Amino acid sequence: MTTKFLAATAGLALFVSASQAVAGDVLAMHPFARATAPKAPNGAAFMVLMNQGAQDQALIGASSSVAERVELHAHQNDNGVMKMREVEQVPLPAGEEVILQPGAYHIMLFGLQAPLKQGESLTVTLEFANGSDLSVLVPIKSAGAMMDMDHEAAGHEDTHLPMGSSTKGHDSKFKSVENPSGSGSKSN
Numbered sequence: 001m002t003t004k005f006l007a008a009t010a011g012l013a014l015f016v017s018a019s020q021a022v023a024g025d026v027l028a029m030h031p032f033a034r035a036t037a038p039k040a041p042n043g044a045a046f047m048v049l050m051n052q053g054a055q056d057q058a059l060i061g062a063s064s065s066v067a068e069r070v071e072l073h074a075h076q077n078d079n080g081v082m083k084m085r086e087v088e089q090v091p092l093p094a095g096e097e098v099i100l101q102p103g104a105y106h107i108m109l110f111g112l113q114a115p116l117k118q119g120e121s122l123t124v125t126l127e128f129a130n131g132s133d134l135s136v137l138v139p140i141k142s143a144g145a146m147m148d149m150d151h152e153a154a155g156h157e158d159t160h161l162p163m164g165s166s167t168k169g170h171d172s173k174f175k176s177v178e179n180p181s182g183s184g185s186k187s188n
Helices: 003-014
Strands: 020-023 026-034 042-051 057-063 067-078 081-086 090-092 097-100 106-112 121-128 133-141
Touching (some): 026 121, 042 057
Parallel strands (some): 026 133
Antiparallel strands (some): 026 042, 042 097
């Protein structure tokens, strides 16, 4: 095999499809961003991250050419009021899935170069604590879009859960890390 062929094959592994991408032990599934208003300065991206490895992992950063700055955020309870805050990392426990969704952990895109238009896509590069990166092709859906997960196609038995729900004690390993402060929360 030629070096060019191996490099091309490795590149294809990072862009498996718009519904999932994998690098090392982390699989990104069901990515999407919400369309923004024409002059909106910011946007957000969401997805499910599956740590298929035996070691805990963490998402520690992200970047995208569509934004001046990209940050990891979570909704946290601040004296009874839910507020969005930047976080240093999103924990990815070994063998579990963590949902980045509206009202929970998510990826903020600040200083958009252009509006996010429904039907288009963008690329977000995820940075992990072990030094690996993962480029994810993120389709842009409607402004009010929510997580669209086909559990049968993905091999999951669970049905959709209300935001903030965890499947702890259920058959599925699906985990929604809604609020890292441990308090109740409200959806967007």
